[in-house]
Amino acid sequence: MEIPKNQISFRKIVAEITGDFRSTRLAPGIASGLVIGLLEVIVAISFSALIYSGDISSFIGIGIGFALIGAIITGVVVTLVSSLPGTISGIQDAPAAILALMAAAIIASMPRDATSLDTFITVAVAIAVTTFICGIFLLGLGYFNLGELVRFLPYPVVGGFLAGTGWLLVVGSISLMTDITPSLVEISTLFQVEILIRWLPGLIFALVLMVILNRYNHFLLLLGLVFGGFVTFYLVMWLAGFSILEASANGWLLGPFPEGNFFQSIPLSALADVDWTLISAQIGNMVTILIISAFALLLNISSLELVAKEDMDVNRELRAAGVSNVFTGFFAGLVGFQQLSFSAMNQKIGAQTRLTGLLAVAVCIAALVAGTAFIAILPKVVFASLLLYFGMTFLYEFAYETWFELPQADYFIILLILVVIATAGFLEGVVVGILAAVILFAVNYSKVDVIKHSLTGATYKSTIARPKMHARLLQRYGKRILILELQGYIFFGTANNLLEQIRAHINQYANTRLCFLLLDFSHVTGIDSSVAVTFRKMDQLLQQSNASIVLTGLSVKILTFLQKSGFFDIDEDSFHISTDLDHGVEWCEYKLLQSTGVLERDTEKSFHDQLKILIGDSELIHRIINYLERQELAAGEYIINQGDSPGDLYFLEDGIVTVQLEIPGEVPRRLNTLSSENLVGELGFYLGSKRNASVVTETQTTIYKLTAESLKKMETEEPEAAALFHKFIAHVMAEKLSHLMATVETLMR
Numbered sequence: 047m048e049i050p051k052n053q054i055s056f057r058k059i060v061a062e063i064t065g066d067f068r069s070t071r072l073a074p075g076i077a078s079g080l081v082i083g084l085l086e087v088i089v090a091i092s093f094s095a096l097i098y099s100g101d102i103s104s105f106i107g108i109g110i111g112f113a114l115i116g117a118i119i120t121g122v123v124v125t126l127v128s129s130l131p132g133t134i135s136g137i138q139d140a141p142a143a144i145l146a147l148m149a150a151a152i153i154a155s156m157p158r159d160a161t162s163l164d165t166f167i168t169v170a171v172a173i174a175v176t177t178f179i180c181g182i183f184l185l186g187l188g189y190f191n192l193g194e195l196v197r198f199l200p201y202p203v204v205g206g207f208l209a210g211t212g213w214l215l216v217v218g219s220i221s222l223m224t225d226i227t228p229s230l231v232e233i234s235t236l237f238q239v240e241i242l243i244r245w246l247p248g249l250i251f252a253l254v255l256m257v258i259l260n261r262y263n264h265f266l267l268l269l270g271l272v273f274g275g276f277v278t279f280y281l282v283m284w285l286a287g288f289s290i291l292e293a294s295a296n297g298w299l300l301g302p303f304p305e306g307n308f309f310q311s312i313p314l315s316a317l318a319d320v321d322w323t324l325i326s327a328q329i330g331n332m333v334t335i336l337i338i339s340a341f342a343l344l345l346n347i348s349s350l351e352l353v354a355k356e357d358m359d360v361n362r363e364l365r366a367a368g369v370s371n372v373f374t375g376f377f378a379g380l381v382g383f384q385q386l387s388f389s390a391m392n393q394k395i396g397a398q399t400r401l402t403g404l405l406a407v408a409v410c411i412a413a414l415v416a417g418t419a420f421i422a423i424l425p426k427v428v429f430a431s432l433l434l435y436f437g438m439t440f441l442y443e444f445a446y447e448t449w450f451e452l453p454q455a456d457y458f459i460i461l462l463i464l465v466v467i468a469t470a471g472f473l474e475g476v477v478v479g480i481l482a483a484v485i486l487f488a489v490n491y492s493k494v495d496v497i498k499h500s501l502t503g504a505t506y507k508s509t510i511a512r513p514k515m516h517a518r519l520l521q522r523y524g525k526r527i528l529i530l531e532l533q534g535y536i537f538f539g540t541a542n543n544l545l546e547q548i549r550a551h552i553n554q555y556a557n558t559r560l561c562f563l564l565l566d567f568s569h570v571t572g573i574d575s576s577v578a579v580t581f582r583k584m585d586q587l588l589q590q591s592n593a594s595i596v597l598t599g600l601s602v603k604i605l606t607f608l609q610k611s612g613f614f615d616i617d618e619d620s621f622h623i624s625t626d627l628d629h630g631v632e633w634c635e636y637k638l639l640q641s642t643g644v645l646e647r648d649t650e651k652s653f654h655d656q657l658k659i660l661i662g663d664s665e666l667i668h669r670i671i672n673y674l675e676r677q678e679l680a681a682g683e684y685i686i687n688q689g690d691s692p693g694d695l696y697f698l699e700d701g702i703v704t705v706q707l708e709i710p711g712e713v714p715r716r717l718n719t720l721s722s723e724n725l726v727g728e729l730g731f732y733l734g735s736k737r738n739a740s741v742v743t744e745t746q747t748t749i750y751k752l753t754a755e756s757l758k759k760m761e762t763e764e765p766e767a768a769a770l771f772h773k774f775i776a777h778v779m780a781e782k783l784s785h786l787m788a789t790v791e792t793l794m795r
Contacts, residue, residue, distance in 0.1 A: 049096075056082050059126055059400065074397040075132075076405060082388050084269055085411020086121070086136050090114050090410070092429040093142040093380060096218045097149045097173070100225075101156075102166040105772060107422075112170065114414045115138060116379015118407050118795075123370035124384055125403030129359040130350065132392035133384050134403055135370065139436050140207070140342060141180070141335045141381035143214040145173055147471075148328045150227070155324050164319040168379040171317070172325045176332045179377025183336045184343065184383070185368025192358040195343060202481040204458040204583065206463025207338050210475050212440025213468050219434035223295065223427055235430050242525045247425045251275055252434035256442070262558035279425040290423055298421055302770075334476050339381055343367055354393045364792060394688070429644040469476040492539025496532055497547060498569055503527030508632035511720040519634055519642055526561040527634045531627070533569040538576035545580050558592045561641075562634040566627045567597030583622060594637075595621040598630035669767045673760045674750040679743050686727055686741040694753050697732040698724045701747025705739050714740070726780055 066072060090113040098109035117137055124135035129533055146352040149169045156165045163715055187193055221227045222235070228236055235241060239402055253269055283293055293299050347363050367383035373794060374382065390403055424666045445464055459482045467475030501505075504524025514518070528551055535538070563584070600608070600623065624630035667689060674697070679685070685696055688708050705726065717739055726741050731754070761768040 049672070053361050062131060063400055063404075063465060065268040066401050069399075069401040071396060072401070075392075075401040078388075078397040079402040079405025080409060082134055082402065083406035085388075085415045086117050086406055086410055087114070088272060088429070088432065089137055089381075091424065092432050092531075093139070095139055095426065096142065096146045096222055096433055097380075098169070098269065099222060100150070101153050101162055102149075102169060104162060104483050105166040108166075109647045111414060112173075112378040113380050114410050115377045116374035116382060118414070119374045119377070119379065119412050119547040120319040120367075120382035121369040121403055121407040121410065123373070124363075124366050125400050125407070127362070127366040127369075128384065128400075129362050130229075130354060130356060130389075130398075132389060132402055133363075134351070134388035134392065134399040134406065135367070135382055135513075136385050136388065137380045138339065138342065139215065139381045140211040140338050142174075142336070143211045143218065143333050143437075144335050145176065145380060146218050147214055148176070148331050149171055151328065152321075152324045156321065156328070156647055159321075160321075163316055163417075164321070167316045167319060168321045168324060171320045172328060173380065174375050175325060176316050176335055176379040177371050177379055177381050179332060180336055180339050180381050181368045181371030181373075181375055183368070183370060184364050186366055188364030188366075191361045193364050200450065200459075200487070202459040202486075203463070203479045203483045204338075204341055205448055205452075206460040206467075207476065208463040208480045209444035209460055210467030212339070212444065213464060214438040215433050215440065217437075219248065219252075219430040219437060220245050222430040222433065226748065229239075236513075239249050241464040244427075245430075248431040248434055249280025251428070251431040252438055255431065256438055263363075272432065275431065276425060277426040279428060282483075293421070295427075297426070299426055302585070304772075324563055330476075331573075335381060336740050343383045346384050346389075347429070350386055350389050354390075354398075385410065389559070396455075397703060402774070404496065445611040455490075459486060467483050481530060488537075488539060491537075492543065494534060496534055496536055496540040496544050497530050498533040499529075499531040499545070500551075501531070503529070503631070503638065506631065506633055508628050510632055510635065511718060511724045512635075516639055516644060519639060519644055524553055525558045526638060527564065527631070528560055528562070529564045529566070529627075529631065531566045531569065534568060534576075535572050536577050537574040541573075541577045541580040545584055545587075548584060551608040552587070552591070560588070562594050562596055563588055563636060564598060564627075564630050564634060565598040566598045566630065567601070567604055568627060570601075570604065572597075573604055573607060574609065578608065581608075589620070596624060596630045596634060597621065598624045598627045609683055632719075652690050669764050670760070670771050671750070673764075674752050674758045675756075677749050677751055679749065681743055681745050681747075681748045683743050683747075684740060685743065685749065686730075686739075688737055688740040689738045692726065692736065692754075693732045695728055695757075697750040697752070698726070699748035699750060701749075702744040703747060704744055704779075706742065707739050719744070725775070728775065729777060 067076065084441065091110055093108040095115045097394050098106045102109075120135045122131060122139075128135075143580070148171070151174060152169050153165055156168065178262060205614060217228055218319040224236070224241050226235060226241065235658075236245065255268075258271065259268060279298075283298075288296075290297075298697075343364065344360065347360055351358050371381060371383070374380075392398060448460055452460070459479060462482055463475045463479035466478045501667075502525045504521055506529055507520060507524075513676075527546070530548075531728060532544070536544070548563065558737070581595075588595060597608075622630075622633060624633055676699070679701070685703060686693070700721075702719060702721050703726065704716055706716050708714045727737070729735065730737050731752075760771065
């Protein structure tokens, strides 16, 4: 039995890996796995050096061990669980930059009598708590299938976060190289000769990385450049006459570390000295890491789907990242999840195999076991340059390129977040960015026209097929009915625009008294409390012309809201509620015709009168009627049943019938209401098609029925009469089509 792709199966994974040993994916998978493993070790060392610096730099070896253990756990879980073979997971730069910011804040706030061990333990526990909570958050999003919700975070806010992350990486890398935290106030310090020579080479190397890696794309290139940086550094040290011990003593190397491997023992009693107050003070930064991690993970997945040309199970990926970070948190590892660059590289070179991730994990295990001896002699400036490269890339992509890609208002949000993060802090930048995005959204959305269609009773009519005299009166006085089809979400901004447009209409048709304002809510998704105030102002405006407000298409939610807001407490004669737009327009038309007095006069013409207007010859009319059957029907009888075979043609002498669409399990939907001077069933009669709607009498009705056999008989016995009859049918159908085209033209304006 085939196992669905979105289900995790150990048997399926084992079968995949076993099959990869015999496939063409083996060679590229091994090469890619070794390279990625080395790069993961370099990244773990770089970010650990950034976080465990200053007063706790002596514990960097243990910190690197924590980071490698986290990379191993995350790598194993994501490699085996991911819905796309070849997906690589690793430590993430944005969360690491914020963790470094948290570590610096904790170090600066520790009591003076605190030992370096106390400080280190507090920082490590803060990282452990953050990674654990992040894992729970990602796991929860995946478990409750909420992955798509994170996509609603506005892009300018995310861009600002990433630009701010780039700034933190730049500042952190310079701090790592110089042991000085740069600031705008003391920026001149960085240009002192003894400080300049420590960070300028790193800046040059970061620019080289940026230029080359942006122009060329090969999975061996970054590793080769980093190795070249090592060689260049030691060549310069050799030419300058420095030994390894002298370079280490002068702060050019990552070491010295305690001898042995990264599994350094820490007494459990040290946990009693953790300062939980300082950790709780970092809740804001922790929340920021949750948001950025979730959004960055989903962006990585979406981008990887495009590269692989294959769909991934978003919620399964979230659960995989969540589980791995939960376990990583127990070892104070750094936040990690699916990486776009390495995973995309695997797809491009044909290494779509889980072997790649497992080999990368094996390299990390080897580095963890090998110990600190080799790591201690690695040049600090090379790893700081790698961080600087990441930071400058973020700044270039999100603080420079977005200037040419985004509207100025969106770019302003990115720049605002970046400035606030650089001057006030990351949490402050997040808050300011979200507030700015909300304000910008409100301003932009208020410019969206809440009116989908603006019509009058002269250009838009109900589906009631009225006598010609009634139709002429509605055409003449139709501008007294203003029909506004509303759309979207109506709030304070759009509600005020709606009021202004109504006022403009009244001024435009100052010579035509407005009698009815119809507001259709069929396409409205929601309203806020300000709408009730606007409606009261609207009622006051319409009272001047004694006009009524007609509301149609109200959902239960909107109707309940208006009732609670007190809108219906106004004079009940000044408003009316109809189920839909068609019934609302019908009510306005009826009231308008009633005000003219035409409904009290007999204006309807018999079928005989209709034929006389068009044909004129009474003898021919009598000969035509001889072929029709006159019937009397009570209210509620079916003239035509939906789905029936083509049958007869019917002429309405008097009474009212409704044409309705009948869908099983739903209330019949009215398509048209016809009175005298109309015919029904003509399409099925002439085309020979099944009836696509039902026709039901609403009142006692008199009809004339013409069968297909009677028409054939008329055409044989009375060809002249039959020709005039067909002319009459064509005239009636042309009038219907003309009315339909006028309505369509109005809606398309």
